[in-house]
Amino acid sequence: MSGTAFPFSAVVGHDDLRLALVLNAVHPGVGGVLVRGEKGTAKSTAVRALAALLPALDVVAGCRFGCDPAAPDPSCPDAPHAGGSTTRPARLVELPVGTTEDRLVGSLDLEKALSEGTRAYQPGLLADAHRGVLYVDEVNLLHDHLVDLLLDAAAMGRAHVERDGVSVSHAARFLLVGTMNPEEGELRPQLLDRFGLTVEVRAAREVDTRVEVVRRRMAFEADPAGFAGTWAAADAEVAERIVAARDRVEAVRLSDRELRRIAFVCARFDVDGMRADLVIARTAVAHAAWRGADAVAEDDVRVAARLALPHRRRRDPFDEPGIDEKDLDEALRDAEEDLGPEGPTDPTDPPNPTDPPDPTDPDDDPGGGAPDEADGGPDAESRAGADPTRSGPTPSSGGAGRAGPESHTPPAPPREPGEAVEAVEAPQDRPEAMGAGSAMPVGAPARLSRVAARRFTVPGVGDGAPGRRSRARTDTGRVVRPSDATPRRAADLHLPATIAAAAPFQHERGRRGPGLLLQRADMRAALREGREGNLVLFVVDASGSMAARKRMATVSGAVLALLRDAYQRRDKVGLVTFRSAGAELVLPPTTSVPTAQVRMAAMRTGGRTPLADGLLLARRTLAAERVRDPRRRPLVVLLTDGRATVATRPGGDPVADARRAAGLLAADGVHTVVVDCESGFVKLGLAGQVAAAAGAPVITVDELTVADLTSAVSA
Incomplete structure (x- = not known):
């Protein structure tokens, strides 16, 4: 198929998406568009179609940074410009998920620096996107430091490069568009806020709409040029409106x-x-x-x-x-x-004493009644909350509606230090609702905002899956030592080691004056160490011995705290539960931590304890994931009281089978943490036996989370 873009006007539905893209094209100061939606919803198609509607640009001839001839950037690295101009279409620059920092912002031209001794700057993608569109597909999978760089450039309209001995600043004004599938993970909140607008897109559920989508797509694939010609007039009208709106804004x-x-x-x-x-x-x-x-x-x-x-x-x-x-x-x-x-x-203006009271206004009380809500009186908020006809959001409710007395929830009492977090009691939390097979109560996220999970790490040094948990070899961490490998980019060069390697050979290479004669064999790379994300696989005992309301609520609260920690550290998470006759992979490994929370809420409890089955399913899950994502090291968090009651084979010993399964995880090199959920005066310590077989540390649920400073002060 040719390079013809699908017409913007031919996109079926997605009115908010098209409007958000157009408004950013009219006023780039809006700050970009984040498009959230499930796969296969024409997110990329709409973005690429918009670029074709943007007006052509007049640029300074020969300027690598696309300066406007009418107002060239005085600090452009290519200045002073020789003059002359040319016209080119607005660019759509796509930022790959696997890009590097030097490719994004530009870097020192290493070849020229070593061969000619000059500091030459090689522009990056931000320079290419100036006055055009910068499109980041799967922006939620982009490394966080790259997202920081491009959002800073989008906010300031300039890219500042301070690296490799190069100090450069150039204009970088572009329409930033990011697309993402929430099932693959979320953006950090502070990065999410940097996008001006956001649009949620979903595939239509109406049959007629879906039929029209397929019809148009097939017609485009059969004859791209002919299909584009059919919609050329509509697209031209949109392009003209964009130009007119830009002139008017x-x-x-x-x-x-x-x-x-x-x-x-x-x-x-x-x-x-x-x-x-x-x-x-x-x-x-x-x-x-x-x-x-x-x-x-x-x-x-x-x-x-x-x-x-x-x-x-x-x-x-x-x-x-x-x-x-x-x-x-x-x-x-x-x-x-x-x-x-x-x-x-x-509201600070005093009432005019010459104005007569209005007898029809019950709040206009000359005898000094309560001030009116519009005047900002101290009781205005409480009286508004008692009015059942008013249900709008308030600053205190975060937009959830003004609650009347019947929906008021009293504040939670302060917790003692070390006290486990409990779920707010819901109907399914009551003892009569907690029979075998009942839904497990899940801790309320609002209550869990006051606790932080204990940090677990995987021993050793990994290969650097993006994240912030365990030690790993990365491209952006601190330099720990040189390597004999040839550096792939200027930032990878270990300068002291390179000089030390070249110094002994200067005489035989004919050096007679200042300077250093280098050869490719002298170059040494810098090994860097940072943090990586891991695959955190939760293996949760949901059997009858764990089904007591208070204990299960405590365990669910602890898991939610760990899920929040995994979200912040950019981990993948998975969830295996075991109960009754076997184990179940409730959540295959994913970076969408909110999805894990939803699955956690729907977890069932009750029945016997097939602990060995849960560990074996965890092992199979990790083996499959190791093929898909070999760089991401696993961390298993097992929450159980250790009371295994189901063997893997008839007549077997359930406890021995559980220890054997734990030993298989250890043999695979999987790091495991066992959370002992046993309670009561008499403790058997069975979870400790499983931990010993897995070579894992044992902690209690009470040790799993730590109160933050606010809770400590309150207590």
Whole structure:
């Protein structure tokens, strides 16, 4: 098939996605688009189609950084420019997941530096993307330090390179678009916030829509040029609107009234920082320009908030991103009441004593009644919470709605130091609901935000799967020693070792003056050590001996704390449970930690204890994963009381089988941690026997999590 892009106008549905891309094209200051969605939903197709609609660029002839002839960058590394200009299409630069830092920002030209003795800078992908589109597919799989670099460049409009003896700054203004499948892992919250807008895309469930998608795609594959010609007029209209909106956007007026509306909505939804306010303001201006208006209106603010707020409301890695349209509508209605017909009322203004009281207003009490909610009185919030007709989000509720007395939850009592975290009691937590096969109660994430998991690491040095848990050889860590290997890039060069290798041969190479004569055989690479992510496989005993409500709630709370720790350290996680007659792989290894939490909540408990089966299934799971991802070392976390009651063969010894299975894990070189969940006055220590067979340390559930400073002070 030819290089013809699928027409932007021919994309079926995905109205929010197309609108978000267009608004960023109109006003690059919006800050980029993050497209979240399941696989096969035309995310990449829509992004590539947009690039074809962007207007052609006038660039300085011969400038590697794409300077605008009308306003060239005075600090451009290629300056001074000789003059002359040329026209080229706007570029779509794709950033591969496996790219390196020097390829992204540029680096010293190592060959010229060694052969000619000059410090020549080789531009990277950020320079190529200037005034175009930088597209990052699977941005959630990109190394964190690379995401930091490209988001900083997108925010500042410049790329600063300080490395390899090179100090360069060049313009890097581009439309940043990232796509991701949440099932493969999430972005860190602080990085998620750096994207201006986010869009959730899903495949249509309507049959007619799906039929149309297939029909158009097959028609495009059969005749790309003919299909593109069919939609050429529609695409040309969109391109013309983008150009007209770009010309108009600087003249669009954002009144103080609409600015206050934006601030009110952001405060109502309790978003962190001020970036949301700025993004909504810029997006509202872009939307007004896109529809041909001269001033921002309430509808522009609504569209902007709907695109800019969903990913900024997450308080926890287990929270689902999104925004309730009803909550947004109610926040806008409340904002309109706050603004009033004549503009906002200053709550600090004292009442005018010459104004007569309104006898029809029950709150206008000349005898000194409670102040009105709009005036910001001290009881306004409590009276609003008692009004069942008001259900909009408040800053204290994080947009979840104002709770009336019937839904008020009292604060949890402070925990004593070392006290295990318990789940908030739900109907299924009660003893009568905890029979065999019942759903396991899961600790509430809000309660678990006060604890931190103990850090476990895998011994030795790994090969460097991206993450922050165990020691590993990486490209970005600290230098530990030189190597005889030839460096692949300038950053890998171990300069002292290279000089030491070349020094003994200077005389026989004919050196007679200053300088150093180097050969390729002298070059030494720097071995670096950093942190890697691991495969953390939870093996959880869900049998009847573990099914006591309080104990299972404690175990689930501990696992959730460990899942949160795995999220922060960029690990893969998997979940094996064993109960009744066998073991089950509840969650195949994945980087989507929130998915693990959902599976954990649906786990069943009760029955006998096939501990050996659980360990053997864990071993098979690790063996399969070792083929798929050989660089990621495993860490098994076994939570059990050790009371095995099911043998792997008829007439066998269940405890002996469990020890034998644990020994097989040790023989495979798998590092295991055993969490002893046994409780009561009489303890058999069976979990310790399994740990000894696996060569694993043993800790108790109480030792698994540690209270943070806030809990310690409260206690």
